[in-house]
Amino acid sequence: MTDLIQLQTELMARIDAAQDLAAVEALRVEALGKSGSISELLKSLGRMSPDERREQGPKINGLRDAVATALATRKAILEEAELDAKLAAERVDLTLPPPPERRGRVHPTMQTLDEMIAVFADMGFGLAEGPDIEDDFHNFTALNFPPKHPAREMHDTFWLPDGPTGERKLLRTHTSPVQVRVMQKANEKLPSWIANGQEPPIRVIVPGRVYRSDSDATHTPMFHQLEGLVIDRDITLGHLKWTLDTFCRRFFETDAVVTRFRPHHFPFTEPSAEMDVQCDRSGGSIKIGQGSDWLEILGGGMVHPNVLRNCGLDADEWQGFAFGLGVDRLGALKYGMPDLRDMFASDVRWLEHWGFSAFQAPNPATGLS
Ligand code: DAH
Numbered sequence: 086m087t088d089l090i091q092l093q094t095e096l097m098a099r100i101d102a103a104q105d106l107a108a109v110e111a112l113r114v115e116a117l118g119k120s121g122s123i124s125e126l127l128k129s130l131g132r133m134s135p136d137e138r139r140e141q142g143p144k145i146n147g148l149r150d151a152v153a154t155a156l157a158t159r160k161a162i163l164e165e166a167e168l169d170a171k172l173a174a175e176r177v178d179l180t181l182p183p184p185p186e187r188r189g190r191v192h193p194t195m196q197t198l199d200e201m202i203a204v205f206a207d208m209g210f211g212l213a214e215g216p217d218i219e220d221d222f223h224n225f226t227a228l229n230f231p232p233k234h235p236a237r238e239m240h241d242t243f244w245l246p247d248g249p250t251g252e253r254k255l256l257r258t259h260t261s262p263v264q265v266r267v268m269q270k271a272n273e274k275l276p277s278w279i280a281n282g283q284e285p286p287i288r289v290i291v292p293g294r295v296y297r298s299d300s301d302a303t304h305t306p307m308f309h310q311l312e313g314l315v316i317d318r319d320i321t322l323g324h325l326k327w328t329l330d331t332f333c334r335r336f337f338e339t340d341a342v343v344t345r346f347r348p349h350h351f352p353f354t355e356p357s358a359e360m361d362v363q364c365d366r367s368g369g370s371i372k373i374g375q376g377s378d379w380l381e382i383l384g385g386g387m388v389h390p391n392v393l394r395n396c397g398l399d400a401d402e403w404q405g406f407a408f409g410l411g412v413d414r415l416g417a418l419k420y421g422m423p424d425l426r427d428m429f430a431s432d433v434r435w436l437e438h439w440g441f442s443a444f445q446a447p448n449p450a451t452g453l454s
Contacts, residue, residue: 092122093148100155106167109160116152123149190440194309194428197416198292201311204335205290208328210313213289215263217296218245218254223262227269227395228353241298243306256296260312261353263291264388264407267314268396285403286317292412302424309412316388316398316405322356325385325406329360333382337362337419341374347381354386354407370421380418383410 096116103109116123126145130138202212215223225237243256267289291312300306315324326346333342343363351357360383365376385408390400413428420439422428427435 089126089144089148093151096122096152097155100152100159103159103163106160106163109156109163113156117149117156123152189443190436191443192428192436193416193420193422193439193441194413196441197419198309198311198412200336201332201410201412201415202290202292204332205311205313207335208331210288210290213263213267213291213314214293215257215260215266215291217257217294219257219262220252220254223265224255224257224259227265227392228261229389229391229395230352234352243296243298257293258297259295259409260291260293260310261407261409263293263312264314264353264392265396267291268316268393268398285398285405286315287405288315289313300426302426303414305413305425305429307429308414308425311410311412313385313408313410314388314405315407316393316403318403320387320405322387322406325387325408328406329383329385329408333362336415337373339374343374345379349384349386351384351386353389353392354384355389357384357386359384360408364418371418373418382415382418383408385409 096112100109100112103112113121115121118124123145127149130142130145133141206212224242226232230237242258245254245256247253267287291314293310293312294307295310296307297304298306313328315328330342330344333344334340345361345363346358347361349357349359359381361379361381362373363376364374364378364380365372366378366380367376371380385406388405388407390404393400393403413425416422417425417428422439
């Protein structure tokens, strides 16, 4: 009997003194485990006489219950203390701003292209596309560049190695070869929503990548152009001027844009012109719609009869205009980006600064987003 009381007193003291959950578990095994001190006592009941068992049974069971309860209580106290310590150490400050979230941005060139397409689509232009890898015929010959003419060199062409048939392919130097493809109806492999291959009247724009061996602040070896082509029976230079003036006003979102045509030469148009917009270059940035400086933004003219004939159209029946705009350059102008080379340097910091949100609401004045 005294043994039981002594065992209980000793176990209770050790349970109260246990400093962590591992110590409580060790005590449980020591007392109540398979060969623990109390388990052994419980086993000894089987060897006792019925009288002895009747007397010892309740005491040993009482001891087991008391120790089990003390272990559970100590465990709960220690668990709570552990949680408190954890909460104190890992406190969450709900007043802190959330960590920055990396969002994708729309590249300014793609934003500019979308805006340009929206303006021309509103004027009734369809969309055409053509391959980046072109042949000499579509890029030069059909566009009335005479063979061996220095104008071919003017374009700083990236030539590809000779093909199996000896034909040299090239990376297109401009989007104008798609004019040829549209007029020739040559490109039937493209999806049907692309307006390639239609009979006149033709009214298409052709956005796309073009390539020239050239690199400085205003030139990159790959850049984007948007070509325009309108062919009908009675199209004049006046239509070209109106179309481009209207485009500029809508694209730059101001009626204050002033433009001028300067005579120029392109083999595929006659007459040919370059168009400038009036701007203000003072103060390090270019502002459209003010000032007295001029900036060239595109080339255009009346499609040369030789081009119409090279594409199988009757030049006595059909005539039209064409133009080519630099997409990246117009974007840089509208949004004030100083160096075109940065546009294709793949610097995420640059893109985060100059890029656009993919979820912009459309501007109610222009319908553009
Ligand atoms: N293809 C010309 C270039 O890359 C731009 C151009 C000029 C396109 C006049 C035209 C055009 O369609 O009529 O420099």
